[in-house]
Amino acid sequence: MTPVLEAAGVSKAFGAVTAAMDLNVAVPDRAIYSLIGTNGAGKTTFVNMVTGYITPDAGRISFAGRDITRLDPQSITRLGIRRSFQIPQLYNGLTVLENMMVALTISADRKPSYWKPAKDRSHAERAREHLARLSLNDQRDRLIPELSSGMRKLLDIAMAMAGRPKVILLDEPTSGVAADEKFPIMDLVMQALKDQEVTILFVEHDMDIVIRYSERVLAFYDGRIIADGAPDEVLADRQVQRYVTGVVK
Amino acid sequence: MRLATDIRILAGGSLAALLALGLALPEWLMFLLTMAFAKGLVALGIVGLMRGGLVAFGQGLYFCLGAYTAGLTAIYLGVTDIFALALLGIVVCALVGAAFGAVLATYRGIFFAMLTLAISMVLYGVLSKSMALGSTDGLSLPAPTFLGAEPEGWRLQFYLYAFTSVATVVAGALMWTYFNSQRGLITLAIKDNELRVEYLGASVRWTMANAYVIAAALGGLGGVIAALAISHTDPEFAFWTTGGEFVFVAILAGYLSIPAIFASSIILELVRSFSTLYFPNTWQLALGIFLLIVIFLLPDGLGSLVARRFKRTGGAP
Numbered sequence: 238m239t240p241v242l243e244a245a246g247v248s249k250a251f252g253a254v255t256a257a258m259d260l261n262v263a264v265p266d267r268a269i270y271s272l273i274g275t276n277g278a279g280k281t282t283f284v285n286m287v288t289g290y291i292t293p294d295a296g297r298i299s300f301a302g303r304d305i306t307r308l309d310p311q312s313i314t315r316l317g318i319r320r321s322f323q324i325p326q327l328y329n330g331l332t333v334l335e336n337m338m339v340a341l342t343i344s345a346d347r348k349p350s351y352w353k354p355a356k357d358r359s360h361a362e363r364a365r366e367h368l369a370r371l372s373l374n375d376q377r378d379r380l381i382p383e384l385s386s387g388m389r390k391l392l393d394i395a396m397a398m399a400g401r402p403k404v405i406l407l408d409e410p411t412s413g414v415a416a417d418e419k420f421p422i423m424d425l426v427m428q429a430l431k432d433q434e435v436t437i438l439f440v441e442h443d444m445d446i447v448i449r450y451s452e453r454v455l456a457f458y459d460g461r462i463i464a465d466g467a468p469d470e471v472l473a474d475r476q477v478q479r480y481v482t483g484v485v486k
Numbered sequence: 487m488r489l490a491t492d493i494r495i496l497a498g499g500s501l502a503a504l505l506a507l508g509l510a511l512p513e514w515l516m517f518l519l520t521m522a523f524a525k526g527l528v529a530l531g532i533v534g535l536m537r538g539g540l541v542a543f544g545q546g547l548y549f550c551l552g553a554y555t556a557g558l559t560a561i562y563l564g565v566t567d568i569f570a571l572a573l574l575g576i577v578v579c580a581l582v583g584a585a586f587g588a589v590l591a592t593y594r595g596i597f598f599a600m601l602t603l604a605i606s607m608v609l610y611g612v613l614s615k616s617m618a619l620g621s622t623d624g625l626s627l628p629a630p631t632f633l634g635a636e637p638e639g640w641r642l643q644f645y646l647y648a649f650t651s652v653a654t655v656v657a658g659a660l661m662w663t664y665f666n667s668q669r670g671l672i673t674l675a676i677k678d679n680e681l682r683v684e685y686l687g688a689s690v691r692w693t694m695a696n697a698y699v700i701a702a703a704l705g706g707l708g709g710v711i712a713a714l715a716i717s718h719t720d721p722e723f724a725f726w727t728t729g730g731e732f733v734f735v736a737i738l739a740g741y742l743s744i745p746a747i748f749a750s751s752i753i754l755e756l757v758r759s760f761s762t763l764y765f766p767n768t769w770q771l772a773l774g775i776f777l778l779i780v781i782f783l784l785p786d787g788l789g790s791l792v793a794r795r796f797k798r799t800g801g802a803p
Binding site for chain 1: 490663664666667668669670671672674675677678679681682683684685686687688689
């Protein structure tokens, strides 16, 4: 089966620091991958290259067979690859509902109108439906600074889901979230994404989350992928235990 | 739909009130309002940019370009119809705005502000040195005609005021529609978080370039009206202090209310007129103190006073 997302020989250096070296990844459609590794291992660099924030020095990234290596974030997003951020990127001056409406407005129309009201009733209703999927409807009239970290993460992900993406990359969806909120949040997110049949790649440090939610794991170390396989296999790998999880049996 | 109906009723009512008011006003006050509305149009364009987080100090460029377009067309082509001159001024400024906007929209913050200022000062320099364009003396314009009508005296003043009122109300209603539109919401979002806008699939550059073109067109319209109202234009229209006045009005008004922009422009013209009479060398001091008070007490501008009342409707008043 042709992978929906493929990176072949992708490398990136920032001066003398190699952030990614000869990365080769092939992600099948509707798969759930987790990306693990210590800070600076290259996970976020990989996410940034896939989503167009950084252009690789070498290699090729393709999406559904199309070369996206040198496209900008806007074009890649339009093709169907979305992302959420480690630090949620929201509109602090707007309410939760307005944040969602902005996401839907941009996602729904290729060229948003200069005439159509942004806040008509049907548009607001659609925004409420999207918020409801991640149990955010009760928060819809609150401003972003009034939300908990977990709620902000959820809204960030809800906005990334607005355009019915084919692939979504979640950058540390549970970082900064209270321990007792992590699993409920991941349950909500994963269910909503599975309902939309989205291919998921998520960066994660919590191995319990990795084991519970991912089908396959990519372990990064020093800009390279040192293990690629099922969660049990990868977490049992001695290199992964030594350089990533720090649990040498 | 209800909002669209509301704005049509509001615009129609405002226009009727302005025209009725004009019949009762003395000539000097009609002139003052004409100038205030002309400059308010320029500030309206700046507010459109401010909603996306950009401040243009150089809108004197389009104010001047519109004025010279009207002046040169009237002098060399003999076209004095105000509708034709206004349309030409808008088109010329929109085209020039499109050329500069494509480049300027890639800049943010102080770089954008100073680049716009630099371009307006280039025009100021060119006009000041060009004898063919009247050098520092500028151009004197003939009285405008109105679809064949050639009013004089009070009638001319009233016709000009009426034209300006119509232009102001129409521009205000169109900008209100734009501010409340899908593109308007995206512009507000750009001010808050550009990165997220790009990662949702919209072009920040395209959106802000369009806002710049709209601001240029409004600047041109304001320039045409101002030049016809005083029957003169000179390079001072593009000078940095002129651009600063427009920004002053925009900041005083804030970006929450369109009527507040024109109210702020009227305040500026009134303070200027009376202070020139009573304390000619210190009127800028009075304006500065007034602006400081507004910034401290109403950081979102005078418009925030009105916007609070309209907040429940979800629209920009």
